[in-house]
Amino acid sequence: MGPNQQKLLANAAQAVRSNAYAPYSRFHVGAALLAADGEIFAGCNVENASYGLTICAERVAIGSAVAAGHRQIVAVAVATSGGHSPCGACRQVLSEFGPAMEVILIDADDPTRTRTTTLAALLPEQFSSGAL
Numbered sequence: 001m002g003p004n005q006q007k008l009l010a011n012a013a014q015a016v017r018s019n020a021y022a023p024y025s026r027f028h029v030g031a032a033l034l035a036a037d038g039e040i041f042a043g044c045n046v047e048n049a050s051y052g053l054t055i056c057a058e059r060v061a062i063g064s065a066v067a068a069g070h071r072q073i074v075a076v077a078v079a080t081s082g083g084h085s086p087c088g089a090c091r092q093v094l095s096e097f098g099p100a101m102e103v104i105l106i107d108a109d110d111p112t113r114t115r116t117t118t119l120a121a122l123l124p125e126q127f128s129s130g131a132l
Contacts, residue, residue, distance in 0.1 A: 070097075
């Protein structure tokens with residue numbers, strides 16, 4: 001992924017973060033995925049009073065990509081206050097669609113502070129269809 005694609009992805013994650021519905025945690029998250037064909041899909045977290053029904057931004061974005069017919073994701077950008085990485089459940093869901101994807105973590109409070117890693121580094125022994 002080139003620097004221009006990385007910037008577009010980071011900007012999309014930052015932009016969608018403002019749409020997050022987080023009245024309980026007040027922890028707004030934006031995620032943007034880059035499909036293998038270059039299309040970008042964004043999502044934000046959607047909380048619920050029944051906390052277990054909350055949907056993370058990364059899974060909203062995956063759902064959008066899958067609904068549009070995409071099955072290969074090459075990168076994800078996640079924007080949070082502090083630049084935190086996806087939760088364990090999101091890491092596992094992301095691995096279904098791109099176990100080697102690039103992960104860009106953006107500190108929404110200071111977007112110049114970003115960190116790039118890989119999903120394999122964040123989830124070293126992911127559960128996959130090979131185990132079934």
